[in-house]
Amino acid sequence: MQFASTGRSVVVADREYIDALQSEGALRGCGSVAIMPLASDASIPADTLRGAQVLVLEVDPALESSLQRLSNIRAEHPDLAVIVALRDANVALVRTLIRQGVVDVAQLPFSPDNLATQILDALSSQTEHVRSGHLGTLFTVVQATGGCGATTAITHLAEVLARTNAGSRGVCLIDLDLQGGDIAAYLGVEPKATVEPLIEAGGRLDAELMRSAVTETRYGFDVLAAPEAIRPIDKIHADHLLAMLRMAQSMYDYVLVDLPPVWTNWSLSVVQAADRIVLISDKSIAHLRQAKRRLRLFEEIDVPRSRVEVVVGRSERKLFGAIKADDVRDTLGGEMAGSLASEPALLREAQDEGRLLSETHPKSRFVTDIAALAATMAAKAGAR
Known part of the structure; x- marks a missing residue:
């Protein structure tokens, strides 16, 4: 579903993956997108996620601290749509993440066009979800x-x-x-x-x-x-x-x-x-x-x-x-x-x-x- 969005999104990933997203128009139509270079297990400042609707988060399955960071975010921000970014995504891991409430999985390194589509889909899906019951x-x-x-x-x-x-x-x-x-x-x-x-x-x-x-x-x-x-x-x-x-x-x-x-x-x-x-x-x-x-x-x-x-x-x-x-x-x-x-x-x-x-x-x-x-x-x- 393609449309211009004003929803706020946050992308958190290692610096080596961020460069592809920082060129002008890389995430065109996704509204406000904050891009934060952080290691896959580094803590995220509390204010970063305030008001965000979608979070794209790099996860390293080999690091317990990286998985724990994801778990903490899911617990503290249950209404936040989370897209996990993985370098090596096998079917079993993807299924596990989806069962845990992750809305989508993005491939690292990022393809800006693919990621833009995933963010827009997440924004749309989140709106449909809250429309069914949770009203502000x-x-x-x-x-x-x-x-x-x-x-x-x-x-x-x-x-x-x-x-x-x-x-x-x-x-x-x-x-x-x-x-x-x-x-x-x-x-x-x-x-x-x-x-x-x-x-x-x-x-x-x-x-x-x-x-x-x-x-x-x-x-x-x-x-x-x-x-x-x-x-x-x-x-x-x-x-x-x-x-x-x-x-x-x-x-x-x-x-x-x-x-x-x-x-x-x-x-x-x-x-x-x-x-x-x-x-x-x-x-x-x-x-x-x-x-x-x-x-x-x-x-x-x-x-x-x-x-x-x-x-x-x-x-x-x-x-x-x-x-x-x-x-x-x-x-x-x-x-x-x-x-x-x-x-x-x-x-x-x-x-x-x-x-x-x-x-x-x-x-x-x-x-x-x-x-x-x-x-x-x-x-x-x-x-x-």
Whole structure:
């Protein structure tokens, strides 16, 4: 099966086998491929496999340490598709490896064309496997009123989840603010495509089309951008949209969705489908009241309060200045999940540069607060 993929793959082999893969276009169409020269029994740095979907790993059957390395990787990354690279592959050994969960065996020295085909097949097979049952967690971020910083929050949440994700399928951020979405600009990327053709595809949507539309970011996650032109917000086919989100869940560990500030039937359907909802409010009593109205709306569509994380943005260290924690609790009728520090000047500077604050000011209070919120979300997602 031939298609251009944006899935991340890693090739680990002795340096003598790597040269053939490093020429331009050697693994064309395989998306992001990290090539690491290592001895057949050398330990692999932990960060190397983070977010990877396919691993091509040299194994020397004559070395117990090489076989043990393979065994450890299989135990620690059960969702990772592993292609074993062997110099001398006999039938009995290949059968043993396949029984142990290896998806394919590559011949050393590498043939770039053959290896590219094997990587693409592994990516496709992995997607079909997870589609049958294992779906990633769907988060959505909504705002109590316009200008609460929902887009700022969700882009930074995606970065933290991508950096700390222990799974092998990565993180995807989807911009469904069809009339005002500018997540691509926030991240400083030029999108290859947008969500529009994916939603319109309906029953024709498949993994190939999804992969062709996502854009990789330098922050370790993929993004599906909003349409460049303003589209009627009420013309979205809800079933097609939900099918697209389910496809994304079959391909990623986490899917984050940024919704428009106005409510439609399809946006409410997304909230109903979400595993966790982050509701962001400003610190004023008026905005908190609007947040409470959103919570009532969620109750009316049978979304329990337990699935909603209320976060107060633009907060000050002195318990929101004149507004105390008790005021927030009384207004919302419950506890809040966290707060986000007010650092508008730093955020504006970073956004003007198409960068995240975690890159320009990694020790800022806002970045610390986002990291705490991401840890809470990930923990609750793991317990679902």
